[in-house]
Amino acid sequence: MQIIISNSSKEPIYGQIYAQIKKRILTGELQEGQSLPSMRQLAKDLEISVITTKRAYEELEKNGFIYSIVGKGSFVAEQNLEMMKERKMKAIEETLSMAIQNGKEMGLSLTELKEMLTLLYTEGE
Amino acid sequence: MFNLIRKDIVLQKSTLLILLPALLVYLLLNTSSIWVGIVFSVVIIMNAFANDEKTSIHMLLNSLPYTRKEIVSSKYIGAFIFMSIVVCIIFIGNLLIHQEITAWKDILFMVSLVMVAISLFFPFSYKFKSQYMFIASVVFFAIYLVVVNFFIPNLNDIMREFVQVLLTVQTAQLYLFIALAVLTLYACSWLLSIRIYERKVF
Amino acid sequence: MENVIELQHVHKSFDGFQLKDFSMTVKKGFVTGFIGGNGVGKSTTIKLIMNLLQPDSGTVSLFGLNYKDHEKEIKQRIGFVFDENIFYENVTLVEMKRIIKPSYCNWDDNLFNYYVQTFELPLTKKIKTFSKGMMMKASLTIALSHHAELIIMDEPTSGLDPIFRRELLDILHDLMQDGEKTIFFSTHITTDLERIADYITFIHNGEHIFTKEFYRIEEDYAVVKGGMELLDADTEREFIAIRKSAHGFVALTDQKARIEAIFGDMVLMEKPTLEDIMFHTKKGAEQYV
Numbered sequence: 208m209q210i211i212i213s214n215s216s217k218e219p220i221y222g223q224i225y226a227q228i229k230k231r232i233l234t235g236e237l238q239e240g241q242s243l244p245s246m247r248q249l250a251k252d253l254e255i256s257v258i259t260t261k262r263a264y265e266e267l268e269k270n271g272f273i274y275s276i277v278g279k280g281s282f283v284a285e286q287n288l289e290m291m292k293e294r295k296m297k298a299i300e301e302t303l304s305m306a307i308q309n310g311k312e313m314g315l316s317l318t319e320l321k322e323m324l325t326l327l328y329t330e331g332e
Numbered sequence: 333m334f335n336l337i338r339k340d341i342v343l344q345k346s347t348l349l350i351l352l353p354a355l356l357v358y359l360l361l362n363t364s365s366i367w368v369g370i371v372f373s374v375v376i377i378m379n380a381f382a383n384d385e386k387t388s389i390h391m392l393l394n395s396l397p398y399t400r401k402e403i404v405s406s407k408y409i410g411a412f413i414f415m416s417i418v419v420c421i422i423f424i425g426n427l428l429i430h431q432e433i434t435a436w437k438d439i440l441f442m443v444s445l446v447m448v449a450i451s452l453f454f455p456f457s458y459k460f461k462s463q464y465m466f467i468a469s470v471v472f473f474a475i476y477l478v479v480v481n482f483f484i485p486n487l488n489d490i491m492r493e494f495v496q497v498l499l500t501v502q503t504a505q506l507y508l509f510i511a512l513a514v515l516t517l518y519a520c521s522w523l524l525s526i527r528i529y530e531r532k533v534f
Numbered sequence: 535m536e537n538v539i540e541l542q543h544v545h546k547s548f549d550g551f552q553l554k555d556f557s558m559t560v561k562k563g564f565v566t567g568f569i570g571g572n573g574v575g576k577s578t579t580i581k582l583i584m585n586l587l588q589p590d591s592g593t594v595s596l597f598g599l600n601y602k603d604h605e606k607e608i609k610q611r612i613g614f615v616f617d618e619n620i621f622y623e624n625v626t627l628v629e630m631k632r633i634i635k636p637s638y639c640n641w642d643d644n645l646f647n648y649y650v651q652t653f654e655l656p657l658t659k660k661i662k663t664f665s666k667g668m669m670m671k672a673s674l675t676i677a678l679s680h681h682a683e684l685i686i687m688d689e690p691t692s693g694l695d696p697i698f699r700r701e702l703l704d705i706l707h708d709l710m711q712d713g714e715k716t717i718f719f720s721t722h723i724t725t726d727l728e729r730i731a732d733y734i735t736f737i738h739n740g741e742h743i744f745t746k747e748f749y750r751i752e753e754d755y756a757v758v759k760g761g762m763e764l765l766d767a768d769t770e771r772e773f774i775a776i777r778k779s780a781h782g783f784v785a786l787t788d789q790k791a792r793i794e795a796i797f798g799d800m801v802l803m804e805k806p807t808l809e810d811i812m813f814h815t816k817k818g819a820e821q822y823v
Contacts, residue, residue: 214728217805219749219752219753220749221749245711247707247710247711247712247713248711250707250710251704251707251708251710251711254703254704254707254729255728255729256565256728256729256730256731256732256748257563257564257565257710257732258564258732258733258747258748258749259732259748259749262747262749335633335636335637338636339633342629342632342633343622343625343633383622388616388618388619388620388621389620389622391586391616391620392620392621394584394585394586395584395586395609395612395614395620396609396634396637396638397605397606397607397609397610397637397638398606398609398637399605399606533586533587534581534586534587
């Protein structure tokens with residue numbers, strides 16, 4: 208597994224490790240059940256402290272990307288795409304309702320809001 | 333703790349290999365075996381002591397799994413062993429070279445004086461450093477000279493006579509008393525050294 | 535998490551120097567780097583941990599045991615590496631090994647030979663002819679050959695060339711693989727810490743400033759740069775220390791998020807190095823006396 212970290216990046220090192228492993232899991236490069244290198248081995252290979260890799264693994268575990276078995280190591284968790292979609296939908300709903308709230312405060316109508324949304328959506332394409 | 337004593341013997345290996353044959357030479361020359369024995373014992377014991385005197389060596393010994401009590405005790409027991417080696421060599425040397433058995437009184441006298449000397453040297457050296465011992469000896473010698481010259485001109489003669497008297501006294505009780513006194517002094521010095529060493533800062 | 539070293543409310547005073555109500559812990563299975571300037575109490579703390587000094591008050595415990603009752607047991611489990619020669623000078627490394635070996639129940643000759651080979655140490659040369667780097671390797675070899683659970687090192691990298699420093703860090707990484715060993719070391723060379731240290735313990739003027747996970751330092755601390763017009767009596771109080779010049783100010787904060795909230799884009803925030811933190815903390819302590 209390739210991981211490239213930069214010491215001069217603004218992003219903390221554990222964040223870089225987290226992002227790269229997460230990306231590999233989401234793209235399917237790392238398959239469900241596949242084992243990850245141990246925290247201590249990874250720390251040695253990357254010449255960084257154990258606590259940094261530990262933090263990265265803890266974050267990955269917290270967000271459901273990997274799971275750990277004491278004495279055996281860490282493995283890629285089953286990725287429930289349906290659930291991830293649901294979570295994303297919920298986040299979109301929340302941001303939209305905040306936009307609606309703001310719009311109502313300014314007295315914008317639904318049509319005006321829709322127009323704005325269409326404009327932004329097409330602009331982004 | 334046995335390891336600490338063994339360490340002293342290992343480190344002294346070369347010194348012993350030079351000094352012990354030299355001891356035999358002195359015996360051949362018919363010098364007083366008592367005084368030779370005392371000088372050799374004290375030199376060997378203090379040499380072992382001086383080997384360990386650097387701060388860095390104190391740090392080494394204290395970082396190894398020994399207590400300070402053991403470090404001090406190893407020196408006192410080691411001193412006894414070194415002295416015994418010297419006594420044995422004198423005894424055997426006299427037997428082989430002069431075909432005579434060293435008088436037990438001579439041995440007792442020698443052992444007692446060495447033990448008294450060590451009892452004074454060790455706590456002093458733990459408190460200060462053995463280098464200061466030289467200064468202390470010079471001061472002591474100066475006082476001695478002053479006393480001899482101004483107050484008791486025949487001090488040397490008195491001491492010589494006293495030693496002679498001691499060596500000729502027949503009562504076993506007196507020897508027992510001396511032996512006990514020396515042992516007590518040695519034990520007190522031992523305890524004092526432990527106390528000093530336990531408070532020492534490196 | 536288990537603490538291997540624990541100092542609690544330790545006081546120790548000498549002429550002109552004291553450790554004040556000093557408490558700290560070192561966690562099992564991790565590397566803790568011990569930093570601070572000269573004469574701020576680093577050596578004193580290490581000596582207290584090694585029982586070369588006894589505290590005036592407070593407690594020092596290792597592996598949960600105290601020195602008073604368990605001195606030998608504790609020392610069996612520790613390997614010390616010093617920055618100066620602590621061996622007898624007129625002996626060879628083999629003779630030194632023979633002297634030290636019987637002291638430890640867990641001495642491992644294979645391990646000793648392995649490190650002697652790895653470090654390319656001469657076995658039959660007198661120790662006094664060793665260079666500073668070789669001396670340190672010899673010290674490390676002895677410390678690692680009895681399966682110590684805790685390795686304590688006083689300035690281990692100070693006399694070493696950069697290449698061996700990197701190799702040393704590799705060896706330390708190897709030691710840490712089983713998660714059972716703990717390393718505590720003091721250093722001036724803060725770049726070494728970034729490669730190995732899990733926790734940083736910072737001491738200044740006899741006081742324990744912090745023990746933090748390495749990444750937490752980046753999260754909490756920041757070097758802040760901005761124009762002088764931003765500073766006034768109130769905002770100055772937000773910083774640990776401020777260096778002012780005609781071209782603006784450079785300051786250190788340990789509350790990065792708060793400074794971000796106060797100044798927003800008006801200031802430039804940078805990731806601090808450990809040297810920045812040490813330097814500014816020292817200046818700060820002088821400024822606010």
